[in-house]
Structures are given as C-alpha cells and as structure tokens.
Amino acid sequence: MSHNTSSASRRITRVVRGMPASDGAGVRLTRIIGTPELDAVDPFLMLDEFRSDQADDYLAGFPEHPHRGFETVTYMLAGRMRHRDNQGNSGLLGPGSVQWMTAGRGIVHSEMPEQADGLMWGFQLWVNLPAAEKMTTPRYLDIAAERIAAVTPAPGVTVRVIAGRVDDAEGPVRGVVTDPVYFDVAFEPGAQWCASVPDGHAGFVYVFDGAMEVAADDGARSVSRGELGVLSDGADVALASRGGGRCLLVAGRPLGEPVARHGPFVMNTRDELIQAVEDYQAGRF
Structure with a gap:
C-alpha cells in the first residue's frame, strides 16, 4: 500500500489497550485513557468505551454525580441515554448524537439508559x-445525529465531523477552548486518507472496529479493535485500512498545566480540589 506522506506526518508513538472498569452505579466499560498505563494525553484526561447488549451491564446507569473543572463529551453509537442536571436541563442522547458538556465551576447531573434491552454503545471523553x-459557567451542546455532517474526503472513507474541519465541513461543536478535532472515521477495505490535524495539537486514534494503519516516514504501525495509538506531533495523519475499520481521531491543544484530580473534580492544585469538595458538600454547585 503506497502512501504519499510528507516529513510532517504524525506517527504512532505507542499503542495501548483499554482495561475493564466499572463506573456510575455499576456500568461495565473499558477505560482506555485514565489508566496506570496511559494516564492522559493532554488535554484529554479519560476515554471510556461502553458496549454491551446485556442490560445488567448498563441499566444502573450513572445516577446523580458532580463535575468541576473540565468537559465531558458523550458520543452514542447505539442505544439511548437520558441526561438530567440540577440546572433543570434534560436531554435524550440517541444513536449518532453527541453531548459536549462544559462542567466549569460545577454541575450535578445524571446519565441514565432509556432502554431496557438491546445494544448500548458509545464513548465518554474527558x-x-x-x-x-x-x-x-456550565454549558451544554446537545447535538442530534442529523446535525453532524458525514463527508467522503477520499474513496471508501466516510468521516462524521463532530469537531474540527474536513474539507468544507465544519463540526457543530464550536467555541471550545482546546480547539478540538473529533472525527468518527470509517474505512472500506483498502481505503486510505490523509487527515489534517492542527500543528501542536496532541492526539490519538482509537480503533473500535476492524483495524487500520498509521503510516509515517519510519514505516506504518497497525492499530486494532480496542487499541489506542498515541500520535506524535506533526501536521497530517496518514490512515489506511486493508480489511476495513472504524476509529475515532481526536486531537486538542495541550494545556501544559499541573493536573490535580480527585474523582469527578479536576483542578490545578490540591487546595482547589479541597474547595471543590467543600463547595459540592455545601450545595454550591
């Protein structure tokens, strides 16, 4: 397979697999970022994939819980999740929809499955x-599936543009401080595409179906279902798939700041964490 890659092409610096985890009231999931093996890819603190057609794995959902100091991005592939918060907001995330929530100074919300059986599949990124x-101030971007453009930048390649830009298509997620790129990329067998990612952004490729390769001057590395490839710096990402596959391509501007985290709070110092816990317990969220 030939690739026209310039010296600026990003390569995979490491490949990690997710770890089984449980969150909320016992939702079974796979944690890919936020583990002992991969603590963070600044500015990304956590990536979870939840996928099950066993109701017991997800029905308990994520009852009321607080957040402060970061953003949560939920992207649903299958199933429905009802979201409610203490500001009176409520929304239903269906297949193909995205919620980009800026917790900011503090929000208390719940995310509960709105189905009793069938496949529940999606991702949450912090x-x-x-x-x-x-x-x-906390804010929500609730984006229905039909608002997300699906473009074909190369033969056999379909990209759902959630944040960032592909050709003339701009994602509906805008006004986010880390200037993120969030693409859902599907490849037919033998397809290839060179994705452009802003210089200086840190990023990763997470494969959730099939397998693909990322090619650079020092050769190609393959990433398979359930694996995340951390990307080096550079301009473009040369992606290809021999047998077909689907991945998330995500990148953002690194913050380079100290991270103090405790459960659902992410601040810069320990004192700010203590304040967050106090504020939450005093009902100030």
Whole structure:
C-alpha cells in the first residue's frame, strides 16, 4: 500500500489497550485513557468505551454525580441515554448524537439508559479546561445525529465531523477552548486518507472496529479493535485500512498545566480540589 506522506506526518508513538472498569452505579466499560498505563494525553484526561447488549451491564446507569473543572463529551453509537442536571436541563442522547458538556465551576447531573434491552454503545471523553476557564459557567451542546455532517474526503472513507474541519465541513461543536478535532472515521477495505490535524495539537486514534494503519516516514504501525495509538506531533495523519475499520481521531491543544484530580473534580492544585469538595458538600454547585 503506497502512501504519499510528507516529513510532517504524525506517527504512532505507542499503542495501548483499554482495561475493564466499572463506573456510575455499576456500568461495565473499558477505560482506555485514565489508566496506570496511559494516564492522559493532554488535554484529554479519560476515554471510556461502553458496549454491551446485556442490560445488567448498563441499566444502573450513572445516577446523580458532580463535575468541576473540565468537559465531558458523550458520543452514542447505539442505544439511548437520558441526561438530567440540577440546572433543570434534560436531554435524550440517541444513536449518532453527541453531548459536549462544559462542567466549569460545577454541575450535578445524571446519565441514565432509556432502554431496557438491546445494544448500548458509545464513548465518554474527558477534556481538561485551562486554569483560567475552570470556574466558567456550565454549558451544554446537545447535538442530534442529523446535525453532524458525514463527508467522503477520499474513496471508501466516510468521516462524521463532530469537531474540527474536513474539507468544507465544519463540526457543530464550536467555541471550545482546546480547539478540538473529533472525527468518527470509517474505512472500506483498502481505503486510505490523509487527515489534517492542527500543528501542536496532541492526539490519538482509537480503533473500535476492524483495524487500520498509521503510516509515517519510519514505516506504518497497525492499530486494532480496542487499541489506542498515541500520535506524535506533526501536521497530517496518514490512515489506511486493508480489511476495513472504524476509529475515532481526536486531537486538542495541550494545556501544559499541573493536573490535580480527585474523582469527578479536576483542578490545578490540591487546595482547589479541597474547595471543590467543600463547595459540592455545601450545595454550591
């Protein structure tokens, strides 16, 4: 398979597999970022994939819980999740939809499955906020599936553009401080595509179906279902798939700030964490 890659092509610096985990009231999931093996890819603090057609794995959901100091991004592939918060917001995430939530200074919300059986499949990504934005006003971007453009930038390649830009298509997620790229990329067998990612952004490829390769000057590395490839710096990402596959391609501007985290709170210092716990317990969220 030939690739026209310039010297600026990003390569895979390491490949990690996710670990089984449980969160909320016992939702079984795979944690890919936020583990002893891969603590973070600044500005990304956590990536979970939940996928099960066993109701017992997900029905308990994520009852009321607080967040402060970062953003949560939920992307549903299958199933339905009802979201509610203490500001009176409520929304239903269906297949193909995205919720980009900026917790900012504090929010208390729940995410509960709105189905009793069938496949529940999706991702949750945590995106850090810089110190200057940690106490910002909470906000939600609830994006229905039909608002996300699906483009074909190369033969046999379909990209759902959630954040960032592919050719003339701009994702509906805008105004996020880390200037993120979030693409859902599907390849037919033998397809290839050179994705452009802003210089200086840190990023990763997470394969959730099939397998693909990332080619650079020092050769290609393959990433298979359930594996995440951390990307080096550079301009473009040369992706190809011999047998077909699907992946998330995600990148954002690194913050380079100290991270103090305790459960659902992510701040810069231990004192700010203590304050977050106190504020939450005093009902100030």
